[in-house]
Amino acid sequence: EYTMETRTPVTVLGLGLMGQALAGALLGAGHPVTVWNRTPAKAGDLVARGARLAGSAEEAVAAGPLVIVCLSDYDAVRGLLGPLGGALGGRVLVNLTSGTSQEARETAEWAAGQAAAAYLDGAIMATPAAIGTDAVVVYSGPQAAFDRHEPALRSLGSGATYLGADHGLAALYDVAVLSLAWNVLNGYLQGAALLGAAGVDAVTFTPIALKGIETVNTWLPGYAKQIDEGAYPAYDSTLDTHVAAMNHLIHESEALGVNAELPRFVKALADRAIAGGRGGDGYAALVEQFRSPAG
Ligand code: FVH
Numbered sequence: 001e002y003t004m005e006t007r008t009p010v011t012v013l014g015l016g017l018m019g020q021a022l023a024g025a026l027l028g029a030g031h032p033v034t035v036w037n038r039t040p041a042k043a044g045d046l047v048a049r050g051a052r053l054a055g056s057a058e059e060a061v062a063a064g065p066l067v068i069v070c071l072s073d074y075d076a077v078r079g080l081l082g083p084l085g086g087a088l089g090g091r092v093l094v095n096l097t098s099g100t101s102q103e104a105r106e107t108a109e110w111a112a113g114q115a116a117a118a119y120l121d122g123a124i125m126a127t128p129a130a131i132g133t134d135a136v137v138v139y140s141g142p143q144a145a146f147d148r149h150e151p152a153l154r155s156l157g158s159g160a161t162y163l164g165a166d167h168g169l170a171a172l173y174d175v176a177v178l179s180l181a182w183n184v185l186n187g188y189l190q191g192a193a194l195l196g197a198a199g200v201d202a203v204t205f206t207p208i209a210l211k212g213i214e215t216v217n218t219w220l221p222g223y224a225k226q227i228d229e230g231a232y233p234a235y236d237s238t239l240d241t242h243v244a245a246m247n248h249l250i251h252e253s254e255a256l257g258v259n260a261e262l263p264r265f266v267k268a269l270a271d272r273a274i275a276g277g278r279g280g281d282g283y284a285a286l287v288e289q290f291r292s293p294a295g
Pocket of ligand 1: 015016017018037038042071075076080097098099124125126127128
């Protein structure tokens with residue numbers, strides 16, 4: 001059984017909505033937690049729960065071997081950590097701020113220059129409410145650092161996942177999953193707008209929409225194999241068949257006075273694939289349209 005004495009002391013820099021949730025989860029898991037925020041008042045609840053509020057970021061960093069930073073963006077991270085210089089020496093820095101893979105790799109180089117013990121870049125694929133429960137948080141960087149601090153990182157969410165040594169991977173997975181989320185949401189909103197125009201409210205539409213999403217989920221493993229192999233035999237439906245249905249979506253949208261930009265864009269991708277000879281292939285063949293810039 002771990003106690004407050006045996007759990008790794010953790011520093012959390014940044015107490016926005018996410019930083020507060022991270023620090024709260026660490027406290028809940030029994031870690032000694034030192035916090036710092038530009039606006040100290042945001043530490044109130046955490047201090048009431050046992051966190052120690054440091055008087056400066058430098059003092060916070062000095063408090064333990066594991067430093068988690070979660071600010072608005074990488075510019076803020078650079079602005080905060082830059083002047084701290086050697087204070088990070090010997091510590092593992094985990095950056096859960098959203099950014100690009102290039103920013104992650106640059107920060108890794110910078111951290112190495114400060115003699116940090118290791119730099120892990122992470123991405124949080126969850127909202128603050130899921131932190132400490134089933135949040136998926138992905139990490140990339142040196143595996144030894146992830147392994148050493150996995151118990152603390154797992155207290156942020158049971159979905160703590162190590163992706164690989166390339167520091168840029170976490171940021172890349174992050175945008176890949178965001179792309180997925182926005183495309184699913186856009187499809188749902190298009191459907192809600194269409195049905196709304198026909199007098200069906202979103203609450204009525206949603207159970208069927210959820211079934212649709214579940215069905216698409218079951219297609220992914222088969223399509224993944226096809227994408228990796230570069231061959232897209234149509235075992236379910238050809239692109240030609242999909243395009244006929246895309247035309248129905250465009251016509252219905254136009255007839256109901258609903259925005260048809262998204263359906264037209266989706267059909268334009270399929271049309272290009274068909275013009276390239278993919279009409280008899282399955283939907284996964286469209287990956288080739290995403291692999292290079294349009295034009
Ligand atoms: N909230 C969410 O659901 C998402 C889910 C997925 C990933 N994110 C990312 O987490 C980062 C922080 O997001 P957040 O929701 O905590 O954001 P805010 O509540 O706006 O808090 C921002 C904190 O950053 C501090 N800060 C900003 N600029 C500076 C600076 N120049 N120097 C020092 N600190 C700075 C800010 O301090 P203050 O305004 O309270 O003084 C907050 O602590 C973000 O990358 C999301 O994409 C969250």
